[in-house]
Amino acid sequence: EELISFELNKTEDSTAESDNDMLNGLLKAWKDGDIEYVEDYLEKSNNETANSKLINKVLITDRNVNMTAKLEEYLKTPEVEFIVVGMGHVVGKGGIIDLLSQTKKYQITRYWFSCD
Numbered sequence: 001e002e003l004i005s006f007e008l009n010k011t012e013d014s015t016a017e018s019d020n021d022m023l024n025g026l027l028k029a030w031k032d033g034d035i036e037y038v039e040d041y042l043e044k045s046n047n048e049t050a051n052s053k054l055i056n057k058v059l060i061t062d063r064n065v066n067m068t069a070k071l072e073e074y075l076k077t078p079e080v081e082f083i084v085v086g087m088g089h090v091v092g093k094g095g096i097i098d099l100l101s102q103t104k105k106y107q108i109t110r111y112w113f114s115c116d
Contacts, residue, residue, distance in 0.1 A: 033110075038091050061094050064089055064099060068099040071083060072100075072103075
């Protein structure tokens with residue numbers, strides 16, 4: 001395995017307030033079921049630089065493939081499984097839902113609920 005290190009730097013226009021606003025907007029979109037907003041946001045942020053593309057590949061894309069394979073193993077058993085992953089792994093092209101849909105083996109239904 002190769003070791004990858006990343007340097008994360010804030011941009012000049014990034015502030016705690018703007019970062020908080022961005023996160024609140026992303027969480028609101030997720031909570032409201034606005035998947036398009038979440039997908040657009042993640043797509044833009046994951047493709048800004050060569051580093052962000054590599055980070056996305058290592059932390060999201062490659063892991064999605066591995067998690068999907070493991071999830072398919074669980075689905076072959078009679079047990080009921082409870083699986084939790086972060087929103088970045090669920091949405092968009094190459095997300096777990098997309099990868100499962102591509103197999104054409106599963107009926108996938110999205111449910112929304114609020115914890116408020």
